[in-house]
Amino acid sequence: MGNIFDEIKIYGPGFLEASWTVFGITILTIAVSWACGLLAALAQRSDWKAVRVAAGFYIWFIRGTPTLIQVFLIYFGLPQIGIRLSPFTAGVIALGINSGAYVAEIVRGGLTAIQRGQTESALALGFSPAQTMRTIILPQVFRIILPSITNEAISTLKNTSLLSTITVVELTLYAQTLIASTFRPFEFYIAVAVIYLVLTTILTFVASWLERRYANLG
Amino acid sequence: MSDPLLKLREIRKSFGDNEVLKGVSLDVAAGEVVSIIGASGSGKSTFLRSINALELPQSGFMDFEGLSFDFRSESRMFPTPSQLQSLRARVGMVFQSYNLWPHMTVLENVTHAPTKLLKLPRAQAIQEAEALLSRIGLYEKRHSYPARLSGGQQQRVAIARALAMKPRLMLFDEVTSALDPELVHEVLVLMASLASEGMTMLLVTHEIAFARDVSSRVLFFDKGVIAEQGSPDILQHPESERLQQFLHRILHDKVGHAISNDSGQGTQA
Numbered sequence: 120m121g122n123i124f125d126e127i128k129i130y131g132p133g134f135l136e137a138s139w140t141v142f143g144i145t146i147l148t149i150a151v152s153w154a155c156g157l158l159a160a161l162a163q164r165s166d167w168k169a170v171r172v173a174a175g176f177y178i179w180f181i182r183g184t185p186t187l188i189q190v191f192l193i194y195f196g197l198p199q200i201g202i203r204l205s206p207f208t209a210g211v212i213a214l215g216i217n218s219g220a221y222v223a224e225i226v227r228g229g230l231t232a233i234q235r236g237q238t239e240s241a242l243a244l245g246f247s248p249a250q251t252m253r254t255i256i257l258p259q260v261f262r263i264i265l266p267s268i269t270n271e272a273i274s275t276l277k278n279t280s281l282l283s284t285i286t287v288v289e290l291t292l293y294a295q296t297l298i299a300s301t302f303r304p305f306e307f308y309i310a311v312a313v314i315y316l317v318l319t320t321i322l323t324f325v326a327s328w329l330e331r332r333y334a335n336l337g
Numbered sequence: 338m339s340d341p342l343l344k345l346r347e348i349r350k351s352f353g354d355n356e357v358l359k360g361v362s363l364d365v366a367a368g369e370v371v372s373i374i375g376a377s378g379s380g381k382s383t384f385l386r387s388i389n390a391l392e393l394p395q396s397g398f399m400d401f402e403g404l405s406f407d408f409r410s411e412s413r414m415f416p417t418p419s420q421l422q423s424l425r426a427r428v429g430m431v432f433q434s435y436n437l438w439p440h441m442t443v444l445e446n447v448t449h450a451p452t453k454l455l456k457l458p459r460a461q462a463i464q465e466a467e468a469l470l471s472r473i474g475l476y477e478k479r480h481s482y483p484a485r486l487s488g489g490q491q492q493r494v495a496i497a498r499a500l501a502m503k504p505r506l507m508l509f510d511e512v513t514s515a516l517d518p519e520l521v522h523e524v525l526v527l528m529a530s531l532a533s534e535g536m537t538m539l540l541v542t543h544e545i546a547f548a549r550d551v552s553s554r555v556l557f558f559d560k561g562v563i564a565e566q567g568s569p570d571i572l573q574h575p576e577s578e579r580l581q582q583f584l585h586r587i588l589h590d591k592v593g594h595a596i597s598n599d600s601g602q603g604t605q606a
Contacts, residue, residue, distance in 0.1 A: 240436035240495070243389055244450040244502060245426030247418065254453070258440050333440075 130297065130310075137293040138314055144211055144289065145276045145318075151215025152275060153268075156222025161252070163227060174223070181220035187281055189213050194285040210282040218275045225267045229260035262333045269326035273319050280315075290314055341400075342367040342537055343388070343506060348397035348408070350383055357383045358394065359561035365506070365539065370532045372548035372569075373541045375558030376583060381541045384558065385508050388539065389428040390421050402427060402505060426454055429499030430508040433515050435491040437483035443470065443494050444479040447501045455502065462501075469497040473527055489520030493527055500531075507531065509540035545572060545588060557583065 155177075162174035181189065193216075194209040204212065233256055241251040283292035294307040301307070341364035350358040357380045365371055375381045386392040388399075393416075394408040404424055407414035416424070437446050447466035451457040457465070470476045473493045475486075483491055492512055499507060509528065513521045525547050532538055532551050542548055548555055549569045557565040557580045565577045575581045 234434075234436075236432060236434050236436035237438065239391055240430075240432060240438075240498075243391060243425055243428075243430040243432075244499070245422045245424075245454050246450070247422055250453065254449070255438055259438075262440065 130307075133293055133297075134290070134310065134314065137288060137290045138318070140207075140287065140289045141276070141279050141314075141318065144207070144214070144279050144282065144287070145272075147211045148214045148218060148275050148279070149272055151211060152218035152222050152271070155216055155219025156226055157257075159219060159223035160226035160230060163223070164230070178220045178223055181217055182224075186214070186217050186278060187284065189217050190281055190285060206282065206285045206287045209285060210279070210287050214275060214278055214282070217278070218271060221271050222268065225264050225271060226260060228267075229264040230256065232263050233259055265326065265330050265333070269323065272326070273322055276318055276322060277315060280311075341365055342369075342402070344398075344400035345388070346398040348384065348387055348394045348399075350380075350387060350392060350394045357561055358387065360397075361561070361563060363556070363563070365537060367505075367537050368535045369554060370536075370538045370552045371540070371554045371556060372552040373539065373556045373558060374543070374545070374548060374583070375564075379558040380561040381556075381558040382510055385510050385539060385541050388506075388508060389425045389430055390416060391430070422454075426450075426502055427504055428506045428508060429502060429504035431492070431495050431499055431510065431512045433511040435483075435488070435495045435515075437491050437495055437498070439483050442480050442482055443475065443486070446483065446494060447498050450498070451501050466497070466501055469500055470494075473497050487520060488516045489523045492516065492520075492524045496524075496527060496531075506537045506539070509538065509542070511541050511543065513542070513544060543587065545584070548572065559583075 159174045159177055162170045165171050165174075190210065190213040193213040194204065194206065197204065197209075237255055237259070238251055241255045242248070246255070279287075279289055280291040282289055283295065286292065290311045294311045298304045298307050343363070343365040345361065345363045347360045347362055348358050349356070349360050359380075361380075361384055363371075373381045373385065383392050387394045387397075390406075395410075397408045399406045399408070401424060404416075404420060405414060406416045406420070409415065437443075438449070441449065444463065444466055447469060448457075448459075448462040451462045451465065452459055467476060467479060470479050473496070475490055475493060475497075478486060478490065478494075483494070486494065496512075512528075513524050516524065521544070525544065528538070528540070529547075529551050540548075540552075549572045552569055555566065555569050555571055556563050557571070557575075557577070559579050565571060565575065565580045571580065572584065575584055
């Protein structure tokens with residue numbers, strides 16, 4: 120084992136780049152997941168049965184199948200029907216759709232926590248149902264679900280390591296290539312673990328800052 | 338009565354098999370203050386809520402300021418979503434449970450609808466809201482969140498929020514029922530001052546004294562119909578046996594006020 124500073128000099132830039140990839144995937148995945156989750160949660164309250172059934176199926180399928188299989192379906196499966204995605208894009212879509220199902224359940228729970236009177240008082244003033252949802256209900260739901268949605272974001276962040284299996288050069292795959300040439304799995308996997316810890320800790324700090332900011336309300 | 342502000346004909350509403358409104362008709366002239374009394378389950382709240390279509394009647398006709406609705410779903414005059422919005426924007430409503438929005442300050446609660454729906458410039462909306470809040474004595478609380486206010490204060494803000502839309506008609510649905518007794522007065526005072534300024538008001542209430550002193554007309558609901566109506570005198574000299582019984586129950590049975598809400602007959606032995 121050489122000098123630790125030399126090692127950082129050699130492998131550091133590669134790890135940094137892989138960390139940026141993880142960071143980028145996570146941010147984009149969270150965006151996809153919130154969009155899917157919100158849509159599915161609202162779809163479950165739709166007046167149209169077909170829409171409710173579709174949303175229910177989505178959540179049922181995602182929660183009942185392994186994340187890794189969902190990733191494989193998107194990356195290896197879709198080309199068979201002519202949809203070829205880059206590993207990065209396939210990864211973001213797969214993880215986003217996956218996390219979206221859990222976000223949908225969180226949002227659904229948040230929605231049930233808002234009293235009917237909140238909606239009625241907005242409707243009674245002349246707001247449309249969509250305006251009511253957007254300006255009155257969802258801002259309150261967001262405050263309620265912030266802690267659970269943080270947990271979900273953290274598990275999304277950790278799930279990015281699954282994308283090593285579809286050749287996204289994120290932390291895990293980068294470490295594996297180094298291990299293949301150096302035969303030092305322990306150090307390199309520890310390094311990956313430490314970087315993930317730093318990332319999840321940052322995410323937790325951001326979330327608790329948001330929570331403190333909005334905590335003073337009813 | 339010259340051209341009423343609000344005209345309702347044969348309003349019917351059922352929940353499942355339970356017919357709550359059995360063809361109620363009513364004209365309200367501008368400036369009238371109409372109190373609606375009756376036991377719980379008599380349909381009075383549903384009636385009030387069908388005036389701004391928070392409950393859509395299954396049939397009946399309505400006229401209000403150029404809006405004409407026929408509530409039969411197959412009718413061509415069935416209200417469209419945008420007609421409903423414009424009806425509700427001109428009819429203010431205050432609820433038993435205040436329903437202020439907890440994520441907005443008092444001022445934001447009052448300015449939200451005028452800025453979003455009437456497209457009032459922000460500065461003007463704030464100015465008008467502050468004037469309203471001064472009037473109800475809560476100017477100092479304008480930057481507080483609702484959770485920091487007492488029930489009476491919240492209810493006054495809820496009234497200000499509705500007034501900010503400059504409604505032609507105000508609906509009050511048991512607005513003092515959730516309040517601690519010592520907070521009821523401040524809300525009633527505000528409502529009385531609105532009435533004296535000529536605001537057209539319909540209120541569902543258990544405050545018989547208030548109904549007697551402030552309203553121009555009293556409706557007694559029983560089993561989905563207006564069983565008796567007239568000047569507030571009917572509260573002193575009720576004609577129908579049902580109104581006599583009702584008044585007797587709520588005036589002489591203080592305990593029953595709370596109990597009558599759930600069980601009808603008091604079980605205090």
